[in-house]
Amino acid sequence: xxxxxxxxxxxxxxxxxxxxxxxxxxxxxxxxxxxxxxxxxxxxxxxxxxxxxxxxxxxxxxxxxxxxxxxxxxxxxxxxxxxxxxxxxxxxxxxxxxxxxxxxxxxxxxxxxxxxxxxxxxxxxxxxxxxxxxxxxxxxxxxxxxxxxxxxxxxxxxxxxxxxxxxxxxxxxxxxxxxxxxxxxxxxxxxxxxxxxxxxxxxxxxxxxxxxxxxxxxxxxxxxxxxxxxxxxxxxxxxxxxxxxxxxxxxxxxxxxxxxxxxxxxxxxxxxxxxxxxxxxxxxxxxxxxxxxxxxxxxxxxxxxxxxxxxxxxxxxxxxxxxxxxxxxxxxxxxxxxxxxx
Ligand code: PHE
Numbered sequence: 001x002x003x004x005x006x007x008x009x010x011x012x013x014x015x016x017x018x019x020x021x022x023x024x025x026x027x028x029x030x031x032x033x034x035x036x037x038x039x040x041x042x043x044x045x046x047x048x049x050x051x052x053x054x055x056x057x058x059x060x061x062x063x064x065x066x067x068x069x070x071x072x073x074x075x076x077x078x079x080x081x082x083x084x085x086x087x088x089x090x091x092x093x094x095x096x097x098x099x100x101x102x103x104x105x106x107x108x109x110x111x112x113x114x115x116x117x118x119x120x121x122x123x124x125x126x127x128x129x130x131x132x133x134x135x136x137x138x139x140x141x142x143x144x145x146x147x148x149x150x151x152x153x154x155x156x157x158x159x160x161x162x163x164x165x166x167x168x169x170x171x172x173x174x175x176x177x178x179x180x181x182x183x184x185x186x187x188x189x190x191x192x193x194x195x196x197x198x199x200x201x202x203x204x205x206x207x208x209x210x211x212x213x214x215x216x217x218x219x220x221x222x223x224x225x226x227x228x229x230x231x232x233x234x235x236x237x238x239x240x241x242x243x244x245x246x247x248x249x250x251x252x253x254x255x256x257x258x259x260x261x262x263x264x265x266x267x268x269x270x271x272x273x274x275x276x277x278x279x280x281x282x283x284x285x286x287x288x289x290x291x292x293x294x295x296x297x298x299x300x301x302x303x304x305x306x307x308x309x310x311x312x313x314x315x316x317x318x319x320x321x322x323x324x325x326x327x328x329x330x331x332x333x334x335x336x337x338x339x340x341x342x
Pocket of ligand 1: 172173174175215253256286287288289310311312313
């Protein structure tokens with residue numbers, strides 16, 4: 001028995017010194033064959049163990065088992081260290097790396113932020129309206145009578161049918177924001193209302209069922225049409241560049257009187273006339289006008305004391321002109337090749 005116990009002790013130190021020189025997968029494998037394989041040294045000692053007396057078998061067996069377990073544990077950890085799988089090899093350090101697309105703000109968000117900055121610089125505050133509105137704020141209080149075509153089912157997404165309850169809808173423009181602001185504060189007010197609008201439109205290269213507008217409203221004593229024109233000129237120069245040509249054309253909106261539309265020169269034909277501008281040389285970007293006295297009556301402002309102007313611009317339209325985007329749908333297809341350019 002003494003002999004075998006001594007052999008186990010000797011084996012232990014032999015294993016230890018062998019472990020110290022292992023430095024790659026090859027000599028680790030040799031180590032495994034020498035000690036841990038079926039015909040390895042540890043197993044051969046187990047064979048010898050069988051010949052011992054039962055009285056001493058237990059003690060030597062215990063030592064031998066411990067040695068086997070420790071050796072296996074060390075082997076496993078070295079295997080992980082040296083195995084092919086975890087070895088890190090650089091095949092060709094000159095290969096180009098992977099290209100990741102880093103997220104940026106969407107073009108529409110960037111434009112809204114630009115527009116907000118332009119108006120904040122001249123004293124406008126930002127008001128967040130509601131995307132779900134009621135008929136009163138979207139139409140009635142904006143002096144749009146009951147049988148006005150804009151209220152038609154074909155244009156407006158109604159959320160409930162007519163009944164004794166209030167009728168809700170998805171706002172068709174940001175103008176109800178004007179009413180909300182005037183209801184909640186007295187003049188002077190100078191705000192812009194950016195946000196999403198919805199119309200039940202046939203989808204085409206020029207229109208979508210969801211789009212963005214920025215509304216503007218300025219009410220005080222003695223506000224004039226001239227100030228409206230000056231503000232819009234300032235905006236166009238800041239947004240499109242100093243050399244942009246604009247024109248103001250008479251128009252009609254039920255909540256402004258007089259009303260106008262602002263056109264900028266057509267980017268495609270340099271105002272010479274083409275299909276995009278329908279041979280006029282101009283593209284419309286916003287509607288505007290002096291707030292109709294009837295609207296002031298709805299919100300409780302005295303039209304004898306106050307005047308004001310309002311405007312509402314379409315963001316997608318405006319961006320199509322600034323960046324020469326040929327199809328409005330490109331804003332929402334999320335094609336990385338398009339978005340990356342901004
Ligand atoms: N709300 C109008 C539209 O959607 C635009 C507008 C806003 C016109 C404010 C005049 C004043 O077309």
